[in-house]
Amino acid sequence: MAAPAVLQMVTGGIAAYKACWLTRLLVQAGFSVRVAMTAAAQRFVSPLTFRVLSQHPVATDLWGEGQTQPLDHIEYARGCAVAVVAPATANILAKAAAGLADDIVSTLLLAYEGPLIVAPAMNDAMLRHPATRANLACLRQRGVIVVEPAEGFLACGTHAEGRLAAPEAILAAVEAAARTAPVRPVPDGSVAAVADRWAGQRVVVTAGPTHEPIDAVRYIANRSTGVFGFAIAADAAARGARVTLIAGPTALDAPAGVEGFVRVRTAEQLAAAVREALAAGADWLFMAAAVADYAPEQVEMGKLRKESLGTSWNLALRRTPDILGDVVNPDRKEGLRVVGFALETGEVLERAAKKLKAKGMDFVVANDPTAPGAGFGDGVHRAWLLGPAGQLWDSGPSSKRAIACGLLDRLAALTGKDGAA
Ligand code: CTP
Numbered sequence: 001m002a003a004p005a006v007l008q009m010v011t012g013g014i015a016a017y018k019a020c021w022l023t024r025l026l027v028q029a030g031f032s033v034r035v036a037m038t039a040a041a042q043r044f045v046s047p048l049t050f051r052v053l054s055q056h057p058v059a060t061d062l063w064g065e066g067q068t069q070p071l072d073h074i075e076y077a078r079g080c081a082v083a084v085v086a087p088a089t090a091n092i093l094a095k096a097a098a099g100l101a102d103d104i105v106s107t108l109l110l111a112y113e114g115p116l117i118v119a120p121a122m123n124d125a126m127l128r129h130p131a132t133r134a135n136l137a138c139l140r141q142r143g144v145i146v147v148e149p150a151e152g153f154l155a156c157g158t159h160a161e162g163r164l165a166a167p168e169a170i171l172a173a174v175e176a177a178a179r180t181a182p183v184r185p186v187p188d189g190s191v192a193a194v195a196d197r198w199a200g201q202r203v204v205v206t207a208g209p210t211h212e213p214i215d216a217v218r219y220i221a222n223r224s225t226g227v228f229g230f231a232i233a234a235d236a237a238a239r240g241a242r243v244t245l246i247a248g249p250t251a252l253d254a255p256a257g258v259e260g261f262v263r264v265r266t267a268e269q270l271a272a273a274v275r276e277a278l279a280a281g282a283d284w285l286f287m288a289a290a291v292a293d294y295a296p297e298q299v300e301m302g303k304l305r306k307e308s309l310g311t312s313w314n315l316a317l318r319r320t321p322d323i324l325g326d327v328v329n330p331d332r333k334e335g336l337r338v339v340g341f342a343l344e345t346g347e348v349l350e351r352a353a354k355k356l357k358a359k360g361m362d363f364v365v366a367n368d369p370t371a372p373g374a375g376f377g378d379g380v381h382r383a384w385l386l387g388p389a390g391q392l393w394d395s396g397p398s399s400k401r402a403i404a405c406g407l408l409d410r411l412a413a414l415t416g417k418d419g420a421a
Pocket of ligand 1: 288292321322323324325341343
């Protein structure tokens with residue numbers, strides 16, 4: 001799927017330096033970012049910074065006389081799924097409310113027809129001014145999303161409201177707006193799922209590693225961080241699915257909007273939680289958890305000591321329940337779709353296809369954490385979706401969040417609301 005394009009507009013306030021970080025976050029989240037800057041913004045940060053971060057020319061003026069090549073501002077605005085002004089000065093809010101178009105950013109704002117987010121940042125007195133408040137109210141009334149400024153230390157030396165919201169909060173607003181932006185045709189010609197494919201679907205997601213205790217202080221673990229499973233749960237919830245997320249030990253917080261959040265530690269506990277969640281009724285199971293295949297045969301209540309273990313230690317292990325094979329498949333309810341995950345190092349697609357068959361999955365998401373550029377946790381990854389007939393989708397290099405989003409788009413397109421395929 002082509003990366004959705006975001007139009008990021010930067011206006012002239014000291015918070016413009018934080019807009020660089022927002023560009024970075026947007027790119028990491030899988031967006032293709034086009035930046036436009038007012039002349040005042042360019043006094044604070046160089047367009048070069050944004051050109052390097054976004055890997056695209058930056059629109060700096062209406063006439064193509066600035067530091068970048070000439071750009072057709074109408075075209076520039078047209079191709080974008082979401083637009084965001086961050087930081088938004090009192091001046092640009094006034095221009096946007098009035099419909100003025102006397103520079104590149106205000107002209108783009110007038111030409112742009114999609115979802116718009118503004119993140120104001122200014123001195124607290126300017127923010128309180130009735131004119132600014134009226135302008136913000138007017139924009140809100142037109143459907144513009146306002147990411148409220150935070151309270152904190154302002155460049156003018158006061159501690160007050162007016163600070164640009166955290167770039168992470170602005171990113172979340174862009175991601176939410178991108179999800180509800182009009183569905184566009186996907187490159188292979190099929191039309192991406194009707195927007196509400198996931199609405200009301202009961203989705204169970206497992207994520208993260210399991211910890212298998214050896215004694216009171218030691219356990220067997222793996223390097224899974226849970227990021228991918230949490231991203232799937234968050235995205236499905238944002239699309240209106242009723243999500244139960246069952247998570248092994250991770251540092252991640254429950255994503256917004258999930259209906260159920262169950263913390264487990266061991267493979268046994270995960271198996272029990274999956275059984276319970278499926279018994280309550282589910283349309284989809286995403287088994288993204290990296291379940292330990294073996295656990296210590298005996299768990300010592302206290303701490304094992306070197307004196308009793310000696311110079312070498314053979315730890316006896318037993319197989320843990322195979323959750324897909326032993327728990328899900330034996331009494332699998334009609335209508336449940338199972339998406340398994342295969343983490344492979346080498347012969348990724350072949351091995352994943354074998355797992356799909358062996359474990360009775362409907363789909364399998366294959367990935368290789370040792371592939372160049374891939375790895376555990378955040379960063380760039382690549383995944384492939386396979387069905388019984390073979391490969392269905394290649395995410396290309398992307399963030400886990402963007403892959404999760406593409407995966408749900410693709411599964412929706414493949415299965416349809418009527419339950420086909
Ligand atoms: N899985 C499971 N129960 C287990 C282990 C894994 O349900 N005890 C699920 C995983 O959540 C994943 C799929 O099975 O969706 C494949 O996991 P993976 O660890 O790659 O497969 P294994 O069958 O454990 O194969 P391997 O021999 O490669 O370890």
